[in-house]
Amino acid sequence: MSTFGGLSVAYSGLQAARAALDVTGQNITNAGTAGYTRQSLTAIAASAPASATLFSTPGTSAGQGVTITGVSRIGDLFLDGAVRSAAAQSGYAGVQSSALTSLEQSFNEPGDNGISSQLQTFWASWQDLANRPGDPATGSVVIQNAAVVATTIATGYKAADAAWTDARSQINGLATELNSTADQVATLNRTIRQTLAAGGTANDLIDQRAQLTATIAQIAGGKVVERTDGTVDVTVGGNLLVTGTDANHVQVAGATNLVGAAGSPVLLEWTQRPGQSVGLDSGELAGALALVAPANGSGTGGPLAQTAASYNQLATALATQVNSIHNAAATTDGRTGLDFFSVAAAGPAALGLSVVATTAADIAVGTPGAGALDGSAADALSQLGVAAGSPDSIWLNVVSSVGAQAKTAIQQSTLADGALKTATSNQASVESVDLDEENMNMLTQQKSYQAAARVMTAVDDMLDTLINKTGLVGRA
Template identity: 35%
Template sequence: MGSTFGGLNTALTSLYAQRRGLDVTGQNIANANTEGYTRQRVVMQSQNANLVPGIYATTSAVGSGVTVSSVERLRNTALDQRSFTEHANSAYHNERAGSYNLIEDVFGEPSDTALQSRMQDMWDGFNAVAANPDKAAPKSALIEQATTVAASLNDAAAALDSQYESTRAGLDTYYKDVNKAADSIAKLNKEIVVAQAAGLQANELQDQRGQQMLKLSELVGATATELPNGAINVYVGSGPLVSEFSTREIEIETGGAMRLDDLNSTTVNLRWKDTEAPVAAGGTMGAQMELLAKGGTLDTINTRLNEIANKLADNVNDKYRTGYSSDGTTGEDFFGTYNGDLTLTAANIGVKVSDPNKLAISSGNPKGTPAILNGEVADDLSELSTSRTGADSAYQSLIGDLGVSAQSSIRRRDIQNAVTDQVDGARDAESGVNLDEEMTNLLTYQRGYEAASRVLTTIDSMLDQLINRTGLVGR
């Protein structure tokens, strides 16, 4: 049969177990607002008095108390994997939508000061000159209006190039962050494996690793698989980034395009450092690669803007060359490059006429015989605003396509963020700290500790009676 002294051990194990429960509950409460923290739960297990039952080695004792078998980390692996995927998608769509918003800001349509309005002012200026071919004021106004159009194209091209450069600089920072996070995960893998092999809890280390993994998923669309020993392998696309305790680095190929104009001769390549194979990036870096690539978003819009500048220059110059200025000059161009480059683009288009008297708007020579001064060429130029193949039409098509793409990216971003919020909500419901629940647990362990103390006090009283008072009756 069980010994009276055995009850002391039973009560003592309960004190230890309830105190451990209080410690874990206090840890949960302390980290209620810690980002990435996963709540923990004490798992208690009753101890059998017959640890190795046998025929001739038995006891009638009901048990030998309680022990804490483990401290569980209440994490759902499936929800974690889903969270990594959804956060990667959200980061991708957020970056993409943000890029389109910046591009729309470049053009600022519709607006009285945007390019479309300024081109219309220029066509109206040609019309005013056609009505008053002998007046200097309309000619001066026209030159100024045309200069404003060219400056708007210059500014738009410069803004697109500036967005390219800033995104490219961000990509240089992000790939280094990816390598650092991968190194952190490999180190945490080793610490977790060693801890678990020694029978120790590694819950806080796993939380730290989860935060690094979430960062990687947002940066580059990384995914993870868990190994039996507690480590994880991390993949970008189908390529391994972390394999237990070792890592691979990613890099941007040296000599990659730093400006939009560089895409004519090179491009941006994100690759594995060891094999030089391309990295199938997702997340923020995936969206940036789409933006920076040759034939990507910025390159496509810049190309179309250059086409608009060339159409404007070609259409105007073709008619303008047939005209005569007040001093009889003819065959000159109205638009050209302000920096002397042979290839005209939106970045270098300029107005070549600065003297109103040099404006060739007459169909005849004012210095000829007979002298002819009219505004027929200017009138023909003003009608280019309605051309279906002109610069206005091409620009309207660009703005329309940009608007559709921007709205589509915003809708997809909003939908994806809603999905991500739902997944995060489900994960937090399971792994997040609920202070009401923890306060209940706190009271539960407190009462358990008090009850175990009472048992210990009762047994102590019984032993005192047995040892100090038994056999003293009648003395």
């Protein structure tokens, strides 16, 4: 290597040290930036050029310094995939847990405002009336308690209906967000591919895309496949959501209200292929779709529709069982064939339940022909709460079922959140910026820069001696 070549070697060292300092500064500056993945300068030793001259001396060349090959992103595909998978499970479990917990809380069980307590009070008021047949005040209490039960059933149904509507709206919002995020990933794919093809660095763009694909995973359980040109493909439900620079969209079809869900279940479908379900099995969308599924006869349908159907069943059972005894009994003035409750023919039974009797005189309390002081029918009505298939047992099954589902959902959400935290922590341990490490790197790079500068100074001194002082020895 010539003496002037030494300057070139030292200069390449200065360039490498300065570039490494720039990368370290970028890491330190973005230490608190969400989604930022730490970067590192990549370089290789520049080998000595082969000599083809007749008088070359093998093995005497020290090389040509250092060549900067780029700035690498310290990411881990396995850890990134683990975070996306955990986010998908956490999204599903979180939606389920939140909705079922709110539904369970709407029951107000156990408590004075719950249906269980109100049914017990209702049956107890019949026992009081059995002891005082025809008493206006006692009869009025029976009617008031019946109205409270009917109102509470209607309120509970409305709560389930509102929860269903909220979940349906959430599905619409999540579908819109999924489409928007897919478009952004496709746009970044194009920019990243162009940047890499031009020899540039796209690390920050890749970080942005990684955050977007994590969002897709949380929403719809997406999976990511990286391509050699720098783009990624994203699949949801086994079908491509993003491929290269193109994004496919989804749309929501089906009923927009709880009543219509039985005939037209809510469906997430591909916009370009209407009627074909996306087929999600994880993510927030899958959790919300499971919530709004229609009820079925086996009780394994969507929890919100199933609960609404249980309110209808409770209202129907209450009206049927009470009317069965009340219709065959007689009022204190001898009238028979009277209903105590009525259920509207149209609409949900839970909303159509009402009290027919308006005064104590309209309440049938005794056996026909037994006299005005007979309270046997009222006594029989007071025992309905402990009979087989009673409204109380129906409601107990509803509360127990939803309570068990809510407890399971909460446990699954807790486990999923824990798994997500672990996956995120593992990812951060590799990809996040460690300020202590960066400070050590900065000191090392500073020393490297100073050392390369010293080499350049030494070579410069040698050249000064060679150029300006050679031949001066011995001159007068």
